[in-house]
Each structure stands twice: as structure tokens, then as C-alpha cells.
Amino acid sequence: MLFNSVDFLVFFPIVVLLYYCIPNRFRYIWLLVCSYYFYMCWNVEYALLLLGSTIITYFSGMLIEKFAKSAKENGKAHKKGAAKAVVVVSFVLNLGILFFFKYFDFFTENLEKALSIVNIQVQMPQLSLLLPVGISFYIFQALGYTMDVYRGDIKAEKNFLKYAVFVSFFPQLVAGPIERSKNLLKQFSEEHKFDLKRVQDSLLLMAWGYFCKMVIADRIAIFVDAVYSDYVTYGGWYIAVATVLFAFQIYCDFAGYSTIAMGAAGVMGFRLMENFEGPYCAVSVPDFWKRWHISLTSWFRDYLYIPLGGNRKGKFRKYLNKIIVFLVSGFWHGAQWSYVIWGGLNGLFIVLSEIFAPSRRWLKEKLGWKENAASNKVLQAITTFLLVDFTWIFFRAPGTKDALQMIQSMLTVKNFGIFFDSSLYRLGLDRRNFYVMILSIILLLVVDICHNKGIRIRKWLESQNLWFRWLVYILLIESVLIFGIWGVGYDKAAFIYFQF
Secondary structure, eight states, X not given: OOTTSHHHHHHHHHHHHHHHHXXXXXXXXXXXXXXXXXXXXXXXXXXHHHHHHHHHHHHHHHHHHHHHHHHHHHOOHHHHHHHXXXXXXXXXXXXXXXXXXXXXXXXXXXXXXXXXXXXXXXOOOOOOOOOOTTHHHHHHHHHHHHHHHHHTSSOOOOOHHHHHHHHHOGGGXXXXXXXXXXXXXXXXXXXXXXXXXXXXXXXXXXXXXXIIIIIIIHHHHHHHHHHHTTTTTSOTHHHHHHXXXXXXXXXXXXXXXXXXXXXXXXXXXXXXXXXXXXXGGOSSHHHHHHHSSHHHHHHHIIIIITTTTTTSSXXXXXXXXXXXXXXXXXXXXXXXXXXXXXXXXXXXHHHHHHHTHHHHHHHHHHHTOOTTOHHHHHHHHHHHHHHHHHHHHHHHSSSHHHHHHHHHHHHHXXXXXXXXXXXXXXXXXXXXXXHHHHHHHHHHHHHHHHHHTTOOHHHHHHTSOHHHHHHHHHHHHHHHHXXXXXXXXXXOOOOGGGGO
């Protein structure tokens, strides 16, 4: 079930209405039923994978806590080793499920190619399995719980149903944010009373998410798809424009989902973590990754970077660990080498940024460069955007070879005249829709800049008169209804990150 579907617009009000009618002690059961129904609208059988991951990590948490408690009370080292072994088994089983459905064909295909280099011809099996929606997200969330119990950050949840709804909570089930057990799990034991002010604020958040998805992302997608699907015909500056627009498409698509998820959860009284913090206001690539997909980058920091040694074992190991984390992050996004290259490039930019930081500071001091000047911030933001946008080519292109050909085309094809001959309006978007897209992007940037400067627009709206607040609400909703694009051909469009 898609957030931007009629089905959800019927489903969600029913869920909320009955949620507040049901006694508090039974609400988590209602949410569990609704979450599994929400997921099974895509594929009934794959709900068994969700249940399987839930069972594995639930009992893992129970065993880890039992062994850890015994080791602490009786000083038995083998009990501590047993707790660690349970963590390993939990990770192996869950990542094994993920590997089988997401990476098996990729592995066998590349193994076949590697063996052919040494003249060994083997026909490897290809399963061509349908990737379960959201599998990377809920498995990482469940594994985070396992590690939190092992580290003693939380106690193991004894109520299986409460734990099951933590893993399957429908607002953030299929595309995050990847919630932490320390934040979300305890909320299913809290009493959430109906609060009109909170509900209004959450609905406004949902409306903004729909605006980002349907007005901006889906409109940009028409243009980007036209260019990237035929980049041989539309080379040079067409690709450059499409790549810049794709940066906003993927941002509005993914941030739009996260915002709707936060709003939907907020209507019922749940607090989800912020997943985006104005990423294109970033003044460096490291700063960008503190603002982009925060739930995933913080997950990799806590459960991969720090266990690898973090920055505790010297500069070389610190840089190597960061490169490893970003390579794994790229691989997490998809079974394709272009994703790995995308992750590697971002990791490389971060490492180079840190290595040359002292040299940049020295040069700025010699030149009398004002670090806090607005002109410097703008220059840094533009530079960061261009670096990040360059890596998006590998993320969006069908493959590595295609990405390299597109880069070559941008460097060699001289067709700057497309900005003056109206040809940009013949790639799926007419002049009116193109202008709507540009104005919407400008509005997005204004909102992000305000947020970056500490101006919270929702709080500002709360301080305004009732008539003005409702005017803003009505205009936002009408803009979604009037200017929203339901995919190419006006069909509802899935969120990009559903494929991951």
C-alpha cells in the first residue's frame, strides 16, 4: 500500500479512529494487525520473512540478556561468549535472508565472470526473486535491537507482540526511518491521548511530505526518466540538467516519505527521528552525510564504524573504516557495482576533505578568507552540491558503463543552446509544468534554508492567527491536489527507496 494511494487515504483514518477508541493496553495489538495488513497489501507470502526476522531477533534478545545476566552475576566468561555467539547467529541468519533475496543473483553472476577469467566455465543458477519491499530497512532495525540488548543499552522486550509491532510499525516499515529500539520500542507502552494541536501539526507535516513527493519528485521524475532512458540522444547539457534535477527528485521522494511517516506516526502520538536536515544546505560532504538519511548513516556509525575501531586506532585506520562504511552503504542500496562506486566516491570525498582540512585552513588564513561570510557559505554549499550531485550519476544510471558514458557525454557534447531553443520543454514536461517544478524547488530550498537557520515554520505558523493558519493549510492541500503528479500517465508512483 502506497502512502500516495486512495487505499491509504481510506486505511489511515480508520486505523487512527479505532486506535483512539481502543483501550490503551490493547492498542499495540491493533497497530500490529494494521501493520501486517499494510505490508501484506504488497505480498502476503513475504510477510513470513518479516515475521521470521522478528522471531529470530526477539529470541536472540532474550538469550543475550539471559547469558549477560548470568555472566555478570556468576562471573562466567563462557556465558559472555555465549551472548556474543547469539549476536553472531542473529546477524548471520538475518543477513542471510537479505543476501538470498537481494544479492544471490549478483553474487552468482559475478562469480561466473570471475571464474571465466581463469578459463573456468560454470553456469551459475539465477533465481530472479522478487525483492521483498522494505527488507533492508526492517532487518537493519531488528539487528539494531539485537546490538542494543547486547550492549546493555536497553532491556530485552518480554512481550513478543510489542516487539513485533516495533519491527513492523507501518508508518516507517518499508522505507524508514530505521528507528532505534531506545526511541521507538518504549513508546508502545506509553499512553497516547488525543491531542488536537499535535494532530494538526502532524497532518501539516504529512501534507508537506505529499507536496515534496507528488508535486516536486514525481514531476521531476518525468524529465529525468526521459533523459536517462535515452542518454545517447539527449547527451551533453540534457544529462547535466537531468542530473541536477535528480538530486532534488531523490531528496523530495525519500524525504517526502520520511516526512509522511513522521506525520502519520505523530497523529497517533509516536515520535520518529528526523531523517533529513536540509542536506543541500551542507557546506561539505561530511556535513551532507550528517544531514542525509540520518537514520542509516547513524546506524552504520554505531553498528559498523565504531566496532571496526572508529577513530581510535590512528588516522589510517580511521580513513579506511570510513571508506569501508561507505562501500557497504553503497552495497546496501542495491546489488550493482554502480551503487558501490557511488558509496566509495562519497567515502573518498569525506576522507580527502579531512586530509586537506589543515591545508585549507592555512590557505584561508593567508588569503584573509572570512570563514563565516555568507559568500563563503554559499560557495561551499554550491561546491558540496556539485560533488554530491556528481556521485548521483552512478546512483541513477542503469549501470557503471552507462554512468561513465554519460559523464563522457557531458564533457564532450556542446549543446548549450538547449537553454534557449525550448527543447527542455519537450521532455515530458511542457512549459507550465517546467515552471511549476522550478518554483516548487525554490520553495523547498527556502524552507530548508529557514530550517537551517533555526526558523521552524510549523512553530511560526502556530503563533499566527487561526484564519492565516487555515489559509496556509488549504493552499498546501490544494497545491497537492492541483499540481500533484501521480507518476507518468497520472498513475500513483512508488517511492524510490522501496526498491532498497
